[in-house]
Amino acid sequence: MAEISVDVKRGAVASAADRAEAIALGAGGEVDSDDRSSGAAGTASLLLRVPPDQLTSVLRQLSRLGKEVSRQLSTTDVTEKVADVRSRVISTQGSIARLRTLYASATRVADIISIESELNSREADLESLQAQQRALDRQTALATVTLSLQTATHAAPPAKKKHYSGFVGGLRRGWDGFVHAASWVANAVGTLLPFLVLLALLAGAARLLWRRRPARPAPAPAPVPAE
Incomplete structure (x- = not known):
């Protein structure tokens, strides 16, 4: 195989x-x-x-x-299976031969019906075993x-990166650094923005409450001592 x-x-x-x-x-x-x-x-x-x-x-x-x-x-070693099927074929053929002998000599209707039913069953078993035997013979005869x-699929080669030197290379590296820094700043602002908004709202609320607090009464003037 x-x-x-x-x-x-x-x-x-x-x-x-x-x-x-x-x-x-x-x-x-x-x-x-x-x-x-x-x-x-x-x-x-x-x-x-x-x-x-x-x-x-x-x-x-x-x-x-x-x-x-x-x-x-x-x-795949099928030698044992081949021998087993061959033995069962021979046994079933012998059983069928004996049943046919009994069938030929039977006189009672009940015996004839019983033997005929058993004979049909054994003949069906024999056909199945012979089919297995042919399949095994074929399996052993041909590999x-x-x-x-x-x-075939061909993967596309990875794109080669271009390397620049001199003024152009410095300019590109500077631009890449600027873009990286700007991206970092944007990420930081995006992370802190919800907290900044919350702090602004709390500060506004505190300022509004401070303005609405009740005014304290002015202190009474001190009495003037009599001369």
Whole structure:
């Protein structure tokens, strides 16, 4: 089992997918699935099956469809499962043969109906097991390759900063310093402004209360002593 991912040129995903199918078929394999998205930045995902002795060659050819991004290889041991399914097939076939013998010799209607129902059930089980057996035989006969094709993306290079020297460089540095200082002052004013407004309101209220306070009575004149 193999998984391979390849980046191809913009607009070339469809042709690369067609080429991948041709590679698999040319190696004596087959194409199980082919999912594609169209457009300049299209993608494609293909499930290929090839003879195990052709796997290395097929992967090498697929990697040349563009720029190989990743590749993973793994092996799955299905020997035990193959043996288990084969044993169950043989057992079910023997059971069906015995039921058919009983069915042929049955005379009572109830026995015939019961045996016929059991026979149908066992035959359905046998068909399912045989389907599993064919799938396992196919799995062991062909190696699975999952191919992912995607459009290569090229990141734009970062813009280069221009460096100035002399009078122009000093002027630009001075302007940048002024802008930075002005920004700092604006941020400071913006931060302090709510507090300054609150202090102004409190000062105004205190001044208004001071003006409205009751006036103190004038002190009475001191008595003039008699001569």
